[in-house]
Amino acid sequence: MDTNLKKEIIMDHYLNPKNKITTDDSRYVKVNTNNESCIDNLNFYVLFNGDLIEDIKFDGEACAISTSSSSIMITNMIGKTIAEAEEYINNFEAMINEEKYNSDILNEANAYDDIYKQNNRKNCALLPYKGIKKAIAEYRK
Amino acid sequence: MNREDFPMLKQDIIYLDNSATTLKPDCVLNKMAEYYKEYGANAHRGDYDISYKVDLEYENVRDLVRDLINAKSKEEVVFTSGTTESLNMIVNGFFESLLEAGDEIILSTSEHASNILPWFRIARNNGCIIKYVNLDDNYYVTLENLKKVITPNTKVISLAHITNVIGDVRPIKEIAKFAHENNIFVVVDGAQSVPHMKVDVQDLDIDFLAFSAHKMLGPTGVGVLYGKKELLEHLEPTILGGGMNESFDNENAVILKSLPTRLEAGTPNIAGVIGFGAAIKYMNQIGYDRIIDRERYLRNYLIEKLVRIPHIDIINLESDSGIVAFNVNGIFSQDVAYYLNKYNVCVRAGNHCAKILKNAVGVTNSIRVSISFYNTESEIDDLVELLKNKDKIMKEML
Numbered sequence: 001m002d003t004n005l006k007k008e009i010i011m012d013h014y015l016n017p018k019n020k021i022t023t024d025d026s027r028y029v030k031v032n033t034n035n036e037s038c039i040d041n042l043n044f045y046v047l048f049n050g051d052l053i054e055d056i057k058f059d060g061e062a063c064a065i066s067t068s069s070s071s072i073m074i075t076n077m078i079g080k081t082i083a084e085a086e087e088y089i090n091n092f093e094a095m096i097n098e099e100k101y102n103s104d105i106l107n108e109a110n111a112y113d114d115i116y117k118q119n120n121r122k123n124c125a126l127l128p129y130k131g132i133k134k135a136i137a138e139y140r141k
Numbered sequence: 142m143n144r145e146d147f148p149m150l151k152q153d154i155i156y157l158d159n160s161a162t163t164l165k166p167d168c169v170l171n172k173m174a175e176y177y178k179e180y181g182a183n184a185h186r187g188d189y190d191i192s193y194k195v196d197l198e199y200e201n202v203r204d205l206v207r208d209l210i211n212a213k214s215k216e217e218v219v220f221t222s223g224t225t226e227s228l229n230m231i232v233n234g235f236f237e238s239l240l241e242a243g244d245e246i247i248l249s250t251s252e253h254a255s256n257i258l259p260w261f262r263i264a265r266n267n268g269c270i271i272k273y274v275n276l277d278d279n280y281y282v283t284l285e286n287l288k289k290v291i292t293p294n295t296k297v298i299s300l301a302h303i304t305n306v307i308g309d310v311r312p313i314k315e316i317a318k319f320a321h322e323n324n325i326f327v328v329v330d331g332a333q334s335v336p337h338m339k340v341d342v343q344d345l346d347i348d349f350l351a352f353s354a355h356k357m358l359g360p361t362g363v364g365v366l367y368g369k370k371e372l373l374e375h376l377e378p379t380i381l382g383g384g385m386n387e388s389f390d391n392e393n394a395v396i397l398k399s400l401p402t403r404l405e406a407g408t409p410n411i412a413g414v415i416g417f418g419a420a421i422k423y424m425n426q427i428g429y430d431r432i433i434d435r436e437r438y439l440r441n442y443l444i445e446k447l448v449r450i451p452h453i454d455i456i457n458l459e460s461d462s463g464i465v466a467f468n469v470n471g472i473f474s475q476d477v478a479y480y481l482n483k484y485n486v487c488v489r490a491g492n493h494c495a496k497i498l499k500n501a502v503g504v505t506n507s508i509r510v511s512i513s514f515y516n517t518e519s520e521i522d523d524l525v526e527l528l529k530n531k532d533k534i535m536k537e538m539l
């Protein structure tokens with residue numbers, strides 16, 4: 001993916017993030033996630049239906065990378081089964097950590113494939129994934 | 142001014158995070174190296190020449206600090222690892238045994254975590270009540286607002302002299318006068334004030350003061366706890382060990398040394414303390430007045446340029462220190478900091494460890510520029526130039 005296209009995707013999702021809206025619907029599993037080293041602080045609200053992730057919303061304050069990464073993750077993840085979601089998460093994490101991964105299933109999330117060059121922003125890109133993993137763990141409990 | 146004294150400034154960076162920590166001049170670094178290379182023995186063990194020299198150098202710094210803050214005696218100057226440790230010692234060693242259920246502790250919402258969390262724990266353990274003085278429209282603490290939260294149960298007021306978020310100076314002298322008329326103790330967090338103004342503990346008549354060497358050109362890991370002698374006598378050592386006891390035969394017969402040694406258990410940060418002495422001498426040489434004038438001048442220089450940029454929201458137009466907090470309208474502060482970093486400009490983004498201030502100011506995060514006397518007009522020009530064009534920030538912040 002060329003650098004300009006990556007930037008465009010990230011800015012698009014930053015300026016118009018998907019489902020960045022709070023909810024007090026009690027059917028949603030709510031988790032908070034933040035980065036110890038910086039000031040990003042986001043809430044995720046996940047609606048499960050059996051094995052399916054039916055909806056995800058988020059709110060809070062975070063930088064361009066965290067916000068866009070959340071928006072892209074949500075776009076990709078709604079409608080997936082938990083198992084599919086986990087495969088997607090593993091691939092995304094592998095990409096960020098410069099390990100082997102399958103880029104085919106990441107779609108727009110491939111825009112972060114060179115974020116490893118900015119070490120201090122890796123955690124920003126990973127933040128929503130930390131959140132969704134927490135939500136899945138909570139749901140399973 | 143004096144830029145040639147700072148080796149860090151030979152790098153291609155614009156360092157504007159001086160409230161977090163300052164850069165160190167050569168004289169401080171050399172003094173620390175001198176200790177390690179020429180008389181690197183332990184302190185308080187004057188059985189041989191170089192060890193005696195350590196004691197002389199170490200205690201000499203205590204004199205320098207005594208003069209710096211105008212303490213009545215050296216015994217009132219205790220070396221610690223920093224403001225945080227000093228505040229914890231004050232809270233846990235002095236107030237822990239003094240405060241009872243229902244006693245009230247007054248803080249402000251713009252305190253640093255180190256002047257909040259130790260009090261939170263005591264409040265929890267002892268059943269005390271924490272109250273916050275209301276900030277005025279400029280986020281300042283006034284004596285008037287302070288009086289409103291004081292009750293017959295108020296036992297202690299603990300405030301930063303200058304806050305690290307917006308750099309306002311608190312009217313500590315008036316506060317202390319009023320507090321003492323009402324039998325209330327006054328603790329002052331001097332982390333941001335001692336480096337930037339003359340702090341005279343007798344003139345202010347405060348009971349305790351805490352500050353750090355690393356924010357005033359000295360090394361990290363050194364700080365000071367000042368306390369009035371009659372109060373320090375009652376401060377229980379929170380750390381016990383070598384160097385602070387006279388003798389011990391059994392658990393009921395431990396005799397502690399006198400002040401301040403009793404509060405400095407274990408081998409201290411000798412190199413750090415000696416380096417701190419060099420920093421104080423260096424600042425004295427330049428002169429506090431010149432340092433303050435220069436920092437105020439540079440701050441105004443920056444403010445005058447920033448106010449002309451429409452997309453910049455300045456949080457503290459007025460301030461007595463070198464701190465300017467602002468936001469670029471519509472851009473998260475951390476993104477702006479990352480953008481500036483690409484041009485080697487070091488600023489801080491965040492809530493600056495004052496997590497409960499956001500409720501008062503209504504802004505969760507901001508960019509903080511903190512100026513020191515060694516910064517220059519041209520560095521500020523560069524910063525302003527980088528902030529002028531919002532599209533450029535948006536384009537390059539990723």
Ligand SMILES: Cc1ncc(COP(=O)(O)O)c(C=O)c1O
Pocket residue numbers: 160161223224225226253255256301303304305330332333353
């Ligand atoms: C107002 C204030 N208090 C306390 C501290 C804590 O100082 P230290 O980290 O040196 O213990 C700081 C440092 O940022 C500060 O600015």
